[in-house]
Amino acid sequence: MAYLATNNYFEDKDFVDKWLYTMRTGELDLSWMNAATEKVKPKEANPRRGLTYRDIDLGSYGYTDMPEKVRRNRSYAPRGAEIPEGVPDAQPWVSRKSELWAFNTESYYEEAVSRQWNATTDIPWDRLEGVELPENIGKSLSQLMTFLTEVEMIATDTPAMWLPRLNPDFIEVRSFIASQAMDEARHAEVFRKRALTTGWGLMQASPMNEMALKHLRDADSFSEMSVALHLVAEGNVLTLFRFSEYLSPTDVDKRIFRLVMQDEARHVGYGMQHFKYVLEHFPEKREVLHAHLDEAENISFAGAAATELTEAFIILAGGGMKQENIEEGIKITTKFNLKQMQEHFERLDKCGMPERRERSKLYKMYEMGVAAAQAAGINLN
Amino acid sequence: MGVSFPSTDYFEALKARMVEQDEKFRRLGYIDTTFGVAVGQNGKARNFILEFEVFDLKNVREVASIDLKQVDFVLEGDSPVWREMIENIKRNGQADASHDINTLAHFGERLKIRYDDPDGHDKLYRFMESIQEFFDLSSKLDVSF
Amino acid sequence: MAFYAEKDYTEDETVLEAANKVMQGQLGLHWYDAKTEKVKGKPADFRRGLTYKDLDIGSYGYTAIAENLRDSKSMVSRGSEKVGKLPDMGYVVNRKSEVWSDNVAALYEEAKARRWVPATDIPWSELDKNPLAPEMEAACAQLYTFLQECTQITLDFPSRWVALVNQDFLEQKSWMCAQMLDGSRLFEVFRKRALFGGSGLKRASVHAEQGLKEWLWAETYPQGSVSINLALAGLLLAIYRHVAAFAPSRVDAAIMRYAMQDAGRQVAYGSGQLRYYTRHRPLEIPAMEQYVDDAEHVMLALLGSPEILEPLIIISGRGLDAAEVRAGRIAVLRFIRLAVQEYLERISAAGLKGHSKRSRIPQFIDRIDGPA
Numbered sequence: 001m002a003y004l005a006t007n008n009y010f011e012d013k014d015f016v017d018k019w020l021y022t023m024r025t026g027e028l029d030l031s032w033m034n035a036a037t038e039k040v041k042p043k044e045a046n047p048r049r050g051l052t053y054r055d056i057d058l059g060s061y062g063y064t065d066m067p068e069k070v071r072r073n074r075s076y077a078p079r080g081a082e083i084p085e086g087v088p089d090a091q092p093w094v095s096r097k098s099e100l101w102a103f104n105t106e107s108y109y110e111e112a113v114s115r116q117w118n119a120t121t122d123i124p125w126d127r128l129e130g131v132e133l134p135e136n137i138g139k140s141l142s143q144l145m146t147f148l149t150e151v152e153m154i155a156t157d158t159p160a161m162w163l164p165r166l167n168p169d170f171i172e173v174r175s176f177i178a179s180q181a182m183d184e185a186r187h188a189e190v191f192r193k194r195a196l197t198t199g200w201g202l203m204q205a206s207p208m209n210e211m212a213l214k215h216l217r218d219a220d221s222f223s224e225m226s227v228a229l230h231l232v233a234e235g236n237v238l239t240l241f242r243f244s245e246y247l248s249p250t251d252v253d254k255r256i257f258r259l260v261m262q263d264e265a266r267h268v269g270y271g272m273q274h275f276k277y278v279l280e281h282f283p284e285k286r287e288v289l290h291a292h293l294d295e296a297e298n299i300s301f302a303g304a305a306a307t308e309l310t311e312a313f314i315i316l317a318g319g320g321m322k323q324e325n326i327e328e329g330i331k332i333t334t335k336f337n338l339k340q341m342q343e344h345f346e347r348l349d350k351c352g353m354p355e356r357r358e359r360s361k362l363y364k365m366y367e368m369g370v371a372a373a374q375a376a377g378i379n380l381n
Numbered sequence: 382m383g384v385s386f387p388s389t390d391y392f393e394a395l396k397a398r399m400v401e402q403d404e405k406f407r408r409l410g411y412i413d414t415t416f417g418v419a420v421g422q423n424g425k426a427r428n429f430i431l432e433f434e435v436f437d438l439k440n441v442r443e444v445a446s447i448d449l450k451q452v453d454f455v456l457e458g459d460s461p462v463w464r465e466m467i468e469n470i471k472r473n474g475q476a477d478a479s480h481d482i483n484t485l486a487h488f489g490e491r492l493k494i495r496y497d498d499p500d501g502h503d504k505l506y507r508f509m510e511s512i513q514e515f516f517d518l519s520s521k522l523d524v525s526f
Numbered sequence: 527m528a529f530y531a532e533k534d535y536t537e538d539e540t541v542l543e544a545a546n547k548v549m550q551g552q553l554g555l556h557w558y559d560a561k562t563e564k565v566k567g568k569p570a571d572f573r574r575g576l577t578y579k580d581l582d583i584g585s586y587g588y589t590a591i592a593e594n595l596r597d598s599k600s601m602v603s604r605g606s607e608k609v610g611k612l613p614d615m616g617y618v619v620n621r622k623s624e625v626w627s628d629n630v631a632a633l634y635e636e637a638k639a640r641r642w643v644p645a646t647d648i649p650w651s652e653l654d655k656n657p658l659a660p661e662m663e664a665a666c667a668q669l670y671t672f673l674q675e676c677t678q679i680t681l682d683f684p685s686r687w688v689a690l691v692n693q694d695f696l697e698q699k700s701w702m703c704a705q706m707l708d709g710s711r712l713f714e715v716f717r718k719r720a721l722f723g724g725s726g727l728k729r730a731s732v733h734a735e736q737g738l739k740e741w742l743w744a745e746t747y748p749q750g751s752v753s754i755n756l757a758l759a760g761l762l763l764a765i766y767r768h769v770a771a772f773a774p775s776r777v778d779a780a781i782m783r784y785a786m787q788d789a790g791r792q793v794a795y796g797s798g799q800l801r802y803y804t805r806h807r808p809l810e811i812p813a814m815e816q817y818v819d820d821a822e823h824v825m826l827a828l829l830g831s832p833e834i835l836e837p838l839i840i841i842s843g844r845g846l847d848a849a850e851v852r853a854g855r856i857a858v859l860r861f862i863r864l865a866v867q868e869y870l871e872r873i874s875a876a877g878l879k880g881h882s883k884r885s886r887i888p889q890f891i892d893r894i895d896g897p898a
Contacts, residue, residue: 001820003743005736009826010886015733019830023859023894026851028836032668032729033661041724049411049435050645053714056721076738077730078674078717086732088739090678107413110645111507113711115410118638120575129568143557149603153696156703157615157689163706164682171713178681178710181688185703186638188696189578192603196581199566204557205602207610211531213601214613217689218529238506246487251478258483258509265506272500295530302535304545308557311548326551334549335488347499361536407646 006086035082053106053172063106063172068281070095070169079169093165093222098281100222102273106172108266112179115266117259119190127252128197136321137249143203143312144244145195150206151237152188154213155267156181158229162222176270183263190256208306212299223278223285224292230271232296235347236303238264239340247316247332268347275351290359293348297362300344304337331378338373338380341366383523386467387420387427387460391524392441398518399438405514406436412511414504417447417455420463433508438515453501456482458492464526467519475517482513560607578631578697588631588697593806595620595692604694617692623806624747627798631697633791637704642784644715652776653722660725661846662774665837668728669769670720672834674713675730676762679738680792681709683754687747701795708788715781722777731833737824748803748810749817752873753824755796760872761828763789764865765838772842772857797876804877815878818885825869825887829862859894866891 009015022028040058044051057064061080073079074095075087094100102108133141159177166174195202216233219225241264245257278285304310310333315321317336318329345363348356357363373380384390399406406412412433419426428447432440447455462485469480478484482505486492496502505512535541548554567581582589586605598604598620600612619625627633658666684702691699720727741753766789770782804811828834835858840846842861843854870882882888 001740001743001749001817002745003739005740005824005827007733007736007827009733009737009823009830010890011823015830016826016890018832019826019835020890020894022832022835022839023855026839026848026855028839028846028851029832030836032833032836033664035668035727035729037726037728039724039726040721042721044650046435047651048437050643051648051650051718051722052645053718056718058721061721061727075730076675076678076735078671078678078713078727081671081674081727082729084729084732087730087735090739109710111411111413113643113707113714114645116638116641116707117409117510118575118641120577120635120638123576125569125576126572139558143560146603146606149606150601153603153693153699154601154615156699160685160703160706161689163685168678171717174681175710175714178685178706181685181703182707185634185700188603189700192696193567193576193581196565196567196583196586197576199564201562201565201586202603202606203560203562204607204609205600205612207612210600210602210612214615215529215531217615218527220527224527238503242483242487242506245481245483248478254478254481254484255510258481258513261483261506262509265503265509268503269500269507272503292527295527298535299531302531302538302541305535305541307544307548307554310545311553311555311557314548314553321553323551326553330549330551332488339488343499350499361534365536 003088037080037082052110057106066097066169068097070097070167073169074167076168079171090168092167094162094170095167096282097170098278100166100170100173100226100274101277102173102270103277104273105176105270108270109172109176109179112176112183112263112266115262116182117186119186119193122259123190123193123255124252125193125197128250131250133198133249134320136315137319138198139200139203140312140315141249141253142195142198142200143308144316145191145198146203147206147209147309148191149188149195149202150209151213152184152191154216155229155234156184156188158216158225161217162225166222180267183267187260187263190260194253194256204308206306206308208302209309212303215295215299219292221288223274223289226271226274227289227292228296230267231275231347232293232300232344234264234267234271235344236300236340238268239336239343243313243336247313249316272347272351275353279352286353289353290356293356293360297360301362301365334369334373334378335380338366338369341369383525385525386463387418387429389429389441389443391522392429392431392438394522395515395518396438396441398521399515402518403436406511409511409514411435412508414453414508415451416505417452419447419455419457421457421459426457433511449495449497453504454494454496456486456492457495458485460526462491466516467524470517470519471524474520476513482516483509562605562607577635582631591622591694593622595622595694598692598694601693604696615693617690619687619691619695619747622695623803625691625695625698625799626802627795628802629794629798630701633795634697634701634704637701637708637791640787642711644711644718647784648715648780649776650718650722656775658723658774659845661840662844663723663725664728665840666723666774666778667720667725668833668837669841670716671728672731672734672831672837673716673762673765674720675735676738676758677709677713677716679742680754680758680762681706681713683742683750684709686742687750691747705792708792712785712788715784719777719781729833731831733827733831734833737827741821741824744817744821748799748814749821751796751799752814752818753821755792756800756872756876757822757825757869758828759789759792759796760869761825761865763793764861764868765834768838768857768861769841772844774841774844793872797872800873800876800878811877815881815884818873818878818881822885822887825866826890829865862894863891
C-alpha cells in the first residue's frame with residue numbers, strides 16, 4: 001500500500017469510543033459549527049443560466065482572490081473550508097496559479113457541462129442505412145477516422161494524468177480538465193463508430209503521428225503540456241475538423257464534425273487563455289515555452305510525412321482518384337495545410353508571442369508553402 | 382406571414398422560433414457569442430449584430446458597419462449566397478451537406494469569416510451546432526428576397 | 527523534456543520528399559489495402575442509437591480482447607493495422623482482468639445518456655424562497671463540505687489511472703473519463719449548494735481524508751477500485767439515498783437524486799470489476815482478501831467522523847432539540863447498518879465470499895448500543 005493513514009481506525013480506541021458515545025448518547029460535539037470560515041450569500045446573476053461558478057466567486061471561496069502561490073492547502077479540503085491539523089498531503093505538483101490558470105476557466109467548464117452531447121444518440125446513424133460510398137471515398141473516410149481514433153485518446157490521457165497533480169484548490173481547472181477528458185473519450189468513440197459503419201472498418205495506424213502523441217504526454221510542466229496539447233495540437237485538429245466537415249461525404253459525417261469541433265474549439269480557447277495568462281503572470285516562462293514550441297512545431301511539421309492522412313484527404317477533397325480528382329484534392333489540401341499553420345501563428349500573436357514568427361522554423365516553412373501555392377495558382381484568399 | 386431577407390424581422394422571426402424550441406436549444410447548451418451577419422447587395426452591405434446569451438438570441442440590430450473588435454466574428458457574403466442557403470434550408474428542412482455554415486465559409490469562397498481575435502473566431506466553432514440549428518429554423522419561415 | 531523527436535524534421539529531406547511527392551500527385555496508397563476486418567455495423571435498436579455493444583464485432587470487439595496484451599503498447603486503435611515504428615506509451619495495466627467489468631460499455635453509454643447540469647437542473651431559487659433554519663443550514667454546509675472531500679477522491683482515482691491503462695481497453699478508458707466528469711459535476715453541485723445556503727463551508731475532516739488517501743493511493747488498480755468504486759461509492763450512494771429521504775429542501779432532494787444516479791453507476795462498475803477479477807484471477811483472491819482486511823478500517827473513519835456523523839443526525843432528526851437528535855440517531859444508526867450490510871453484500875456477491883464473516887466492521891456496529 002502506497003500510503004497508510006496515520007491511524008488504523010480499527011485500533012484507534014479514542015476515535016471509536018467517541019463515535020460510539022455520540023451514537024449512544026446523542027451528545028454532539030458540534031465544534032464544526034464554529035468553523036472559522038466565511039459566510040457568503042451568492043445570487044444567480046442570471047437565473048436562466050443558473051448558479052455558476054462565477055456566481056460563487058466570493059471572498060475566500062472564489063478563484064479571483066486565490067493567491068499566486070497556494071501555500072495554505074495541500075490536502076483534499078475544498079477551497080475556503082477550515083483545515084484542521086492532521087489532514088494528509090495530496091502531493092500536488094502544481095501549486096502556482098499562473099502555471100495552469102486561464103482567463104475565464106470557470107466559464108469554459110460550465111460551457112462544457114452545458115454542451116455535452118451523446119455520440120450514440122445525437123448522430124443520426126439511421127441515415128446511413130442504404131448509404132454505399134464509392135470504395136475510394138469509403139476507404140479514405142475510414143483512414144481519416146482511424147487517424148482520429150489514435151489522436152483522441154491521447155488527448156484524454158494527457159490532461160487526465162495532470163489532474164491529480166494539480167493542487168486541489170484549483171477546482172475550476174481540475175473540473176475543466178475532467179470535462180475535456182470526457183469530450184475526448186466521446187471523440188474517440190464517435191470516430192471509431194463511424195469507421196466501423198463505413199463497411200471498411202478501421203484502416204492503418206500512423207507511426208509518425210504516434211510519435212507526436214508521445215511528445216504530448218511527456219511534457220515537464222502543465223504549461224508546456226497545455227501549449228503543446230491545447231494550443232498547437234488541438235489548434236491543428238480544430239482546423240482539421242472544419243476541413244473534414246467541409247469535405248464530408250454525408251450529412252451524418254457533417255454532424256459528427258460539427259459536434260466535435262464545438263468541443264475542440266473550447267479546448268483551444270482554454271489553451272489560448274492559459275497561454276496569455278502564463279505569459280502575463282509568469283514572464284520567466286516565456287523562454288521555456290518557446291523551447292517547447294520549438295519541439296511541438298518540429299513534430300507538427302513531421303506530420304507532413306504522415307502520407308496515409310494526406311492522401312486520404314486528397315481523395316476526399318477531390319472526390320475520387322481520377323487524375324482531375326487528385327489535382328483538385330491537392331489544391332484543397334494545400335489550402336488546408338497552409339490555413340492550419342496560418343491560424344497557429346495568429347493564435348500565438350494574439351496571445352502575446354508575436355516574436356514567435358521570427359524564431360520559428362515552421363513559420364519559414366509556412367512562408368515557403370504560401371509562395372509555392374501562389375506560384376501554382378492556388379487561391380489562398 | 383412572410384419576412385424579407387435581409388432584415389431584422391427575419392432574425393426576430395428566427396428568435397421567436399428559437400423560443401418555441403427552447404428545449405432543443407437548452408439541450409444544445411449555453412451559447413454565449415455576439416457575431417455579425419453582413420449581406421452584400423450591389424456593392425453595399427446590410428449589417429446585423431446578433432447577441433446570443435445563455436440559450437437565447439437576446440438582441441438583434443441592424444448597424445451601418447461592424448467594428449470587428451466589438452464582435453466575435455462576422456459571417457459575410459453576397460446576397461445570392463445567403464439566398465441560396467435559406468432556400469436550401471426551406472427545401473430540405475435543414476441545410477444540406479453543401480449549404481451548412483462551415484461548408485460555405487471554410488475557405489472563404491462563398492461566405493467569409495472576418496474576425497479580429499482568433500479566440501472570437503473560434504467561438505463560431507464552439508457554438509457551431511446551435512448556430513446551425515438557429516439558421517435551420519428558416520425552414521419554418523416564408524422568406525422573400 | 528522527457529521525450530524529444532528523433533530529429534529536426536524541418537531539416538530532414540525525407541519528410542520534405544514524402545510530402546512533396548504526394549502533393550505532386552504521386553500517391554503511395556500504402557494504407558489503401560490495410561489488412562483489417564471489413565465490417566459495417568448498425569444499431570440493433572435505432573431508438574437507443576449506435577452503441578459500443580453494436581460494434582462488439584470480431585477483431586474490433588471488446589469481447590475478443592485477450593487477457594494479456596503483449597503487442598499493444600501504442601495509441602493504435604484496437605483492430606487497426608499496426609505498421610512501422612510505434613511508440614511505447616508506458617501502460618502498466620495490460621491485463622484485462624485488472625480493469626474490466628462486463629458492464630463497462632453499458633455504463634459508459636448510460637453515463638452519457640443521463641447527463642445533467644448542476645447550474646440549470648437544480649431549482650436553486652427554491653432555497654431562497656424557503657430558507658432552512660440556521661442549524662439545519664449549518665448541518666447542510668458541513669455535509670456538503672465533507673462530500674466535496676469525498677468527490678475530490680472519486681475524481682482523482684480514474685484520473686490517476688486512465689493514462690496507465692492500455693489503449694486496447696477503449697471502453698474502459700472511456701468509462702473512466704465519464705467517471706471524471708461525474709466526479710467534477712458532483713463536486714460542483716456540492717460546493718454550489720454549500721455556498722448558496724449562506725453558511726459557507728465548514729470543516730474538513732482529518733479522519734476521513736487520512737482514510738480516503740489510503741484508499742486513493744492503493745498500489746494496484748484492482749485494489750484501488752474495490753476501495754473507491756465499491757466501498758466509497760457504495761457508502762456515498764447510501765448517504766445520498768439517506769439525505770434524499772430526509773431532504774430538508776427540494777434543492778437537496780434534487781441534488782441527491784442526481785448524485786444517486788452517478789454513484790449507482792460507479793458501484794455497478796466497482797462490483798463488476800471485482801467480480802471479473804475474482805472470476806479470472808482466482809489465485810489472487812487471498813491477496814485481495816488481505817488488502818480488504820487491511821484497508822477496511824477506513825470505513826470506520828468515514829462512518830465515525832463527526833464531520834459527517836453529526837450533520838447526518840441533525841438532518842435526519844430535522845433539528846437540534848433532544849427529541850430531534852434522538853430521532854436523528856435512530857435514523858443514522860439504521861443508515862449505518864444499511865450501508866455496512868450493503869457493502870458486505872456487494873463484496874461477497876462480487877467474489878470475496880467469506881468476507882462478511884471475516885470483516886471486523888460488524889463487530890463495531892454491534893457495539894453501538896443505540897436506541898433503535
